[in-house]
Amino acid sequence: GKALLMKFLGGIDAIPLCIDSRDRDGKNSPDKIIDFVKMVQHSFGAINLEDISQPNCYRVLDTLREECDIPVWHDDAQGTASVTLAGLINALKLTEREIGEIRTVFLGAGASNTAIARICFAAGMDPEKSVMFDAKGALHKERADIESNPELYRKWEICQSTNPGMIKEIEEAFKGADVLIALSKPDPDYVQPAWIKSMNHKPVVFVCANPVPEIYPYAAKKAGAYIVATGRGDFPNQVNNSLGFPGILKGALIVRAKKITDSMAIAAAISLAKYAEERGISPDNIIPKMDEAEVFPQEAVAVARVAIDEGIARKNLS
Secondary structure: OHHHHHHHHHOOOOOOOOOOOEOOOOOEOHHHHHHHHHHHHHHOOOEEEOOOOOOHHHHHHHHHHHHOOOOEEEHHHHHHHHHHHHHHHHHHHHOOOOOOOOOEEEEOOOHHHHHHHHHHHHOOOOHHHEEEEEOOEEOOOOOHHHHOOHHHHHHHHHHHHOOOOOOOOHHHHHOOOOEEEEOOOOOOOOOOHHHHHOOOOOOEEEEOOOOOOOOOHHHHHHOOOOEEEEOOOOOOOEOOHHHOHHHHHHHHHHOOEOOOOHHHHHHHHHHHHHHHHHHOOEOOEOOOOOOOOOHHHHHHHHHHHHHHHOOOEOOOOO
């Protein structure tokens, strides 16, 4: 399915390689994935990692990004982060907010949401005005269970940079918050209407669990949400990573980039947001749709330009 989307939307030939990465004990081995990708990299222009569980996904991605000669990336991480940031940029325009001033609650601390947080922080969001929750509670600098697990270093980075006030309760984190970004569990009763009611004026709510969001859009709107985005195409404002990876990979391949950096992902987000803004945005239409084909070449150009500027492109095109 992803190979089809790459071809249809990005003009990229792609094939799926399904690998058995389990060790003798039946556990998934990140080392086997890393070794496999290193061995096959010379046959491909780029490699997209898919369906690698946490925490293995962090080490696999970070190792391969640095040690391979071609772009290796995890679409569910950087790709989803790029499209989420694009929607957030336009949502903040409509609510007349600056990204550096907003208070944000992140629900879920998997590969996608930790990458979204990292990309948003790099784009100007203040981590000290942000709180992230995983299944065990709020992330903060006293989470010894995360600090003691070296495989969770990405989550530990967030523990150290966010939530300086040591907020521990979800209800407290929501009070006065401007933005919710949730990629947690598919349960329409997870995010409570009362939490949204306690948020700041014109709250922005991203509830992107699939196939069921953490609260249905109509319930979020009834509770006071001004903009609601989900991961589903049957609701307004679909945060669909298919808006990201075809254009981002195309841009990287055009200039033969050595890697896909966070700056390239941010450039893609800005391109997506600008395209939507120029054709018109509203609370129920903050982001392009997949059938707006013109968005992909524009996104590719934006990504390629950053690769050239950062000195990681093998081809410098005008």
